[in-house]
Amino acid sequence: xxxxxxxxxxxxxxxxxxxxxxxxxxxxxxxxxxxxxxxxxxxxxxxxxxxxxxxxxxxxxxxxxxxxxxxxxxxxxxxxxxxxxxxx
Amino acid sequence: xxxxxxxxxxxxxxxxxxxxxxxxxxxxxxxxxxxxxxxxxxxxxxxxxxxxxxxxxxxxxxxxxxxxxxxxxxxxxxxxxxxxxxxxxxxxxxxxxxxxxxxxxxxxxxxxxxxxxxxxxxxxxxxxxxxxxxxxxxxxxxxxxxxxxxxxxxxxxxxxxxxxxxxxxxxxxxxxxxxxxxxxxxxxxxxxxxxxxxxxxxxxxxxxxxxxxxxxxxxxxxxxxxxxxxxxxxxxxxxxxxxxxxxxxxxxxxxxxxxxxxxxxxxxxxxxxxxxxxxxxxxxxxxxxxxxxxxxxxxxxxxxxxxxxxxxxxxxxxxxxxxxxxxxxxxxxxxxxxxxxxxxxxxxxxxxxxxxxxxxxxxxxxxxxxxxxxxxxxxxxxxxxxxxxxxxxxxxxxxxxxxxxxxxxxxxxxxxxxxxxxxxxxxxxxxxxxxxxx
Numbered sequence: 361x362x363x364x365x366x367x368x369x370x371x372x373x374x375x376x377x378x379x380x381x382x383x384x385x386x387x388x389x390x391x392x393x394x395x396x397x398x399x400x401x402x403x404x405x406x407x408x409x410x411x412x413x414x415x416x417x418x419x420x421x422x423x424x425x426x427x428x429x430x431x432x433x434x435x436x437x438x439x440x441x442x443x444x445x446x447x448x
Numbered sequence: 449x450x451x452x453x454x455x456x457x458x459x460x461x462x463x464x465x466x467x468x469x470x471x472x473x474x475x476x477x478x479x480x481x482x483x484x485x486x487x488x489x490x491x492x493x494x495x496x497x498x499x500x501x502x503x504x505x506x507x508x509x510x511x512x513x514x515x516x517x518x519x520x521x522x523x524x525x526x527x528x529x530x531x532x533x534x535x536x537x538x539x540x541x542x543x544x545x546x547x548x549x550x551x552x553x554x555x556x557x558x559x560x561x562x563x564x565x566x567x568x569x570x571x572x573x574x575x576x577x578x579x580x581x582x583x584x585x586x587x588x589x590x591x592x593x594x595x596x597x598x599x600x601x602x603x604x605x606x607x608x609x610x611x612x613x614x615x616x617x618x619x620x621x622x623x624x625x626x627x628x629x630x631x632x633x634x635x636x637x638x639x640x641x642x643x644x645x646x647x648x649x650x651x652x653x654x655x656x657x658x659x660x661x662x663x664x665x666x667x668x669x670x671x672x673x674x675x676x677x678x679x680x681x682x683x684x685x686x687x688x689x690x691x692x693x694x695x696x697x698x699x700x701x702x703x704x705x706x707x708x709x710x711x712x713x714x715x716x717x718x719x720x721x722x723x724x725x726x727x728x729x730x731x732x733x734x735x736x737x738x739x740x741x742x743x744x745x746x747x748x749x750x751x752x753x754x755x756x757x758x759x760x761x762x763x764x765x766x767x768x769x770x771x772x773x774x775x776x777x778x779x780x781x782x783x784x785x786x787x788x789x790x791x792x793x794x795x796x797x798x799x800x801x802x803x804x805x806x807x808x809x810x811x812x813x814x815x816x817x818x819x820x821x822x823x824x825x826x827x828x829x830x831x832x833x834x835x836x837x838x839x840x841x842x843x844x845x846x847x848x849x850x851x852x853x854x855x856x857x858x859x860x861x862x863x864x865x866x867x868x869x870x871x872x873x874x875x876x877x878x879x880x881x882x883x884x885x886x
Contacts, residue, residue, distance in 0.1 A: 397784075398747060401689050414529075419689045420705045420783040 365411070365443060366436050372406045373432065386433035393432075400429065413442040487720035488660045488735075489886060490829065491728040492573070494566025496559050497711030497813045497823050498534035502566055506823070507830050509812060510838035511859045516813050517696060517707050524679040530691045533677050534709025534814025552615050553628065554593030555675035559712035559819075560625035561632060564669055568633060571716040571728060573667065575634045584637035584665050585629045586656045587714070588648025588672030590818030591681060592641075593620030598680040625673055629714070637665045646778070647739075648672050649713065649821030650871035650879035654737035656717050657881070666719045671822035673712035682708060688747070690782050696815070698779035698808035699786050699854040701845035706780040709814025713822025730886045732832045735866070736765020742876030749785055749872050754778075754792035757878035761868060765882035769800045772882075773864025774831045776824045777854075778872045779808020779840065780815055787849040789870065794852065805862065807840040807855040821871040825881070828867045832885040835863045 367381070374381040377393040384393065390400050397419055404415050404427075415438075417425045428434040495502065498516030499509035509516065520533045541550050541558050553561065564585075575583055596619045603609045618624060623641040630639040638659060642652040649672030656670030676682070685691055685708060692705035723730055738760025742753035762769065778789055786808075794801045809827045816823055827838040836859055843856035866884045873879075 401687075404689070405687070417689055418692075418704055420692070420703065424704075 362440060365440050368410055369407060369436050369439055370432070372410060373403055376403045376406070384432055386436070387431050389431045390429060407439055411439060411443050411446075413439070413446055415439075415442065485661050486663060487733060488657050488717050489720045489723050489733045490715050490731040491718045491723050492567035492569070492571030492716035493713070493731060493826060493829065494563035494570070495711065495713045495823055495826060496536060496562050497713070497816065498536055498709055499813050501536075501562070503826060506813075506826055507834075510809060510827055510830060511836055513839045513841045513858055514812060515841055516709075520677060520682070522678055528679065528682050528686065530682055530686050530693060532693070532695075532707055533682070534707060534711075534812075534816070535677050536710055551613070552619060554596045554619045554624060555710075556589055556591070556593060556595075556673045556712070557619075557625040557628050559675060559710070560587060560673040560714060561628055563671065563673070563712040563714035564629045564632065567669065567714045567716050571718065573716065575667075579667065580634040580636045582637055582665055583635045583667040583669075584659065585626050585635050585639045585669040586642060586652045586659070587626045587629070587670065588642045588644070588650070588652035588818045588821065589622055589625065589674055590643055590645050590648050591674060591676045592622035592643075593624060594676050594681050595678045596620040598678045601680070629669055633669070635669065638668070643818065644877045644879070645873035645875055646780075646815070646817055646820060647871035647873035647877050647879040648818035650869065650881055651739060651877070653715065653717070653734075653821065653825065654739060654879055654881055657734045657737050660717050660719050666722055668717045669714055670717055671712065671714035671825070672819040673822075674817045674819035675710050676817055677708060677710045692781060695842045696781040696811045697842035697844060698777065698781045698811050698840050699790070699847060699850040699852075700843045701847035703781045703783065703786065706782050706810070707814045709810070709816045709820070711813070711816055711823060712819050713825060715822070715825065732829050732883045733886045734881065735884045736761040736763070736767060736882030737880070738764050739877070739879045742878070744876055746876070747874050749788040750876060751788045751791040751795065753876055753878050754789060754870070754872050755796045757880040758792060758796045758868065758870065761880040761882040765866070765884070767866050767882055767884070769797050770803075771866045772797070772800070772804055772868055773862065774828070774837055774867040775804060775806040776827045776838075776867065776869040777806045777808040778870045779810055781808070781810060785872065787847070789872065790850040790852055801852060805837050805853050805855050805860070807838055809838050811841040811843075812838075821869060821879070821881070825869055825883075828869050828883050831864050831867050832883060835861055837862055837864070
């Protein structure tokens, strides 16, 4: 399940960043991957659609959102939590 | 600039009496503006917005620093993550329009007509006969009849209906408001609608100014309108994730996004010597206008593009930097706009940036998108005419990236000679208007 979530998120981000999924490592920041603010908003939308979840994210104060976008690892962990909450 | 300098006022009058909409350039009597261009003044104003249903109540709210942003109230609002907006409450179209008119007028047209009637009444103009041929209307809107789209899409998609009302198209089209204003007053000259997102009204008013200044028209009604507060209108904005869920706090370090508003503002722009000759009450003079395109990004603003429009408007109006006492900011309350706008103003004004005042009245009426510049021009007129600077309310924490005097929370009494009104749209389209006290 967790591996599956990780793989699906990496595929979404890789498509957005026009990279191979293998290049989307856990410690990579959105900036490292060349994803700008609009790209990030687009990626979050794609993740919401993929997992049918609602991600709390305001582009004006990304650091204050409950959704931690520091790097791919934090994004994956946050999505796993939201998916678990939805299923729970 | 003009090649028609020799045309006397008398001849001009004769030609108009014959029904010929000839270009007129008034050079006799009152002196013309710079480079022989005609001067343009505002002789009427009207509005409806979240702060009030007319100009007086809106200016009173500006002075009090009152917030018009409330819980949204319309169908399906519970399905939105954004629950606040500068919505016009107690709107009863049947007070102003008959049944047939209501069937034909989307809300954005209703707001426009109400504001236009107020403006024309204040100006005391009658457009019957020759004047109607020399008068027109240019309005801004981004969404046009968005409520009409929303209601009818719901009917055919969600409710599965296979029939819509015959007036759907004439009701939703973006030029509907301009056309109805033209019909209402018999304005038979230039009439059209400008759609440049959040700069629509400023572009519209800038073009109307240029038409009167150049002699293409003697009187132009101008401004703009927006009625986007419906389920689809707010849902679309939610997608960008730039909306605040609690308040519009422009320039404050803890700002967290924009808040939508709705309503209209309409003004009467009139050639100066004409207004003076008939003893009209002149609210302000429109002296300059400039527009620029960032040619860069569809949503992220550019300080350079904004600065070019700011300096361009001052140059066009023959104003020096130190003459500008107040700027009505675009000030959306987003992280990106406010810091970019402050950088543009700081760079454009140099040392004078520390002396001028700049506020965002969106903190009170919300962002009227295509109608916003029109309602905000009222704050510019108030500054020039009453010496009262509208505040930026909701201001809580200083932001080093917005280190200008943003007139936080309380209105201020200061005499100013000249002002600017900024509008910077998605798509990178900038439009700035310069006004001067008469």
